[in-house]
Amino acid sequence: MLSKSNISLLQSLQHKKFRREHGLFLVEGYKSVTEFINSAYQIEAVYHTAAIAPKMLKLSQKMNFQEISSAILEKISALKTPADIIAVVKIPQWPVLNYTTLNKKFSIVLDGIQDPGNMGTIIRTADWFGIENIICSEDCVEVYNPKVVQATMGSLSRINVHYVDLENVLSETKLPVYGALLDGENIYSTDFGSEGLVVMGNEGKGLTEKVKQLVTKAITIPGAGNAESLNVAIATAIFCSEINRNKLK
Amino acid sequence: MLSKSNISLLQSLQHKKFRREHGLFLVEGYKSVTEFINSAYQIEAVYHTAAIAPKMLKLSQKMNFQEISSAILEKISALKTPADIIAVVKIPQWPVLNYTTLNKKFSIVLDGIQDPGNMGTIIRTADWFGIENIICSEDCVEVYNPKVVQATMGSLSRINVHYVDLENVLSETKLPVYGALLDGENIYSTDFGSEGLVVMGNEGKGLTEKVKQLVTKAITIPGAGNAESLNVAIATAIFCSEINRNKLK
Missing domain, CATH: 3.30.1330.30 (Ribosomal protein L30/S12)
Known part of the structure; x- marks a missing residue:
């Protein structure tokens, strides 16, 4: 009882x-x-x-x-x-993010994601594509929120989620920082190489100005130009899929 | 007042x-x-x-x-x-689905999608990639549900959504019917050509047996094998993106 x-x-x-x-x-x-x-x-x-x-x-x-x-x-x-x-x-005590653990792989960086469903879906998608680390700005929705946990469908148990000061991480890393922006290089002709960070912005406002300044490669998903934008979990998945395609080449 | x-x-x-x-x-x-x-x-x-x-x-x-x-x-x-x-x-009176309107383009076919957020996100994604028609089984969530309308972010105003008997449509069409299945051809090496239907199944159960029988090309999104599946809106988006990439080649 x-x-x-x-x-x-x-x-x-x-x-x-x-x-x-x-x-x-x-x-x-x-x-x-x-x-x-x-x-x-x-x-x-x-x-x-x-x-x-x-x-x-x-x-x-x-x-x-x-x-x-x-x-x-x-x-x-x-x-x-x-x-x-x-x-x-x-709730685990995550070890302090060690930058070298991000080398030789791709990680997802989230700048102010608010919607629990989006966060959960991004974690599930990362797990599908074998991405191990998700780095969140401190104002992202908390991953232990029941709606996030539910949307991850168990994938939260396999993904490391770090809440950090994004400016610190992005300014100190030597990895390429790919940002989803509207006037960047076409994602279909981008060579992602073998390591990097993929930065995705808030649902309504996109990337904060400070984070945008730290993007080293602006990337665009070309569309037919009707919808104003893609949902952030969808855009993240298309990045993951393109990186996966690159790896399998 | x-x-x-x-x-x-x-x-x-x-x-x-x-x-x-x-x-x-x-x-x-x-x-x-x-x-x-x-x-x-x-x-x-x-x-x-x-x-x-x-x-x-x-x-x-x-x-x-x-x-x-x-x-x-x-x-x-x-x-x-x-x-x-x-x-x-x-609510508009949609004209009866004329099969010839589906020729020379790609359309999305949804088999029992239940979640309003998924339906809305699929409509928004279709709009981004210039897909005009979404064909739903009669048991899909209704697109005029407030949560669907909200998730489409206005895209519902530009997409034709047809509720039909899927077996009829899929058995009479001459278009290739691509189905998201676990043991199909690798999506990254699929040549989608210039027209077709992309069929996506229910969140929990996938495609119904009858619809599965009518798929002419089973396609798989390769992953790292951790997560059991992808969210259906995410999988739809990856199909749309691959078709878009094919078109832009």
Whole structure:
């Protein structure tokens, strides 16, 4: 049984303030929970309903599993349609970003991404294309937000997300800094080489002026000129796909 | 002034049943409203707050503009953060899909897309890449859903969306039918030619069995093999981008 105070602690994790305070976040759904169990993340507890009990046997027996009623699970859940299983996961202490870990690969840099769905989709897309590191400005939406976690479909368990001062990182790196801008080089004729940072800007405002100054190669996705812009997760995916195509050549 | 019965009619347009009944839907936000005014859609009315009144002068004076209080506008709005302006737009009677209009171009075919954000993003992406027609199975989310309209960022005003029996269309067309499947030809080495249909499946279940049978070319986006799948709007965008790259060669 979960005590009332436990339930309210878990409910409080829907809010960033309390996630910070307790150093915990929630992962919902069998697939995502399984991927977090099989990752380096530390799992504090797993709550599930009777409906999913038979599937629980397949998971590691070392975990602290607790069966609870659907009514209680719904109370804890941050989702409109709660899953049958919720894990309470420790927010990791990321090591300080070591610039040399960014060498010989591509990383995504996000400048003020606000929408949790976009952030989650970018993490899932990065995972698909084998990108390991996402570097976020401090004002990006927090990745432990339940909507971000849900949109990553488990990929958050495999991607390193760093919140940093972007100006510092971009001014000190020797890697090429590719920026999605409107009047850059055509992405289809760009040779991305074997390493670099791909910088994507805020949904409404694009790149901040300071970050724009640190872009070394402005790149454009050519379109038919009807829509004013592409969604930022879509633009990120097209960059990832072009880099992937380059690698496979 | 808006009467009480008018307000409740406008509020009812948040639900598909009443959109069908009245043949109307809502478009919110200055940019989107402007694009619908400049399109072939018929605008029934435009409601705006005093805050946006100066900008209204730039718009066509033939429209039926009405200034209302922010409190009333908030009541009508389907958005969490209401904009300053809402248009009431007629749902068009789309002409029956004429197969020959699909020749010599690419169209997107959607098989059971459920998420309004995905649908909206696909429409916006299609518009960016100059794709004119989107053909939806009858169980796809309705494009006049406020969340779809918002996610299209005005692009809905320029794209023809047809709801049809997909089996009919796909079995009668002579165009190549490209399907996003896991064990198909590598998308990076596919020659898409100059016309075709690109079929994308439901978020959880992918393509229905019947539609899968009608795919003539299975295509795969190669990844690093970590994430189990890509989000459907992301996969659609990568197809659009590859087709665009082919065209520009």
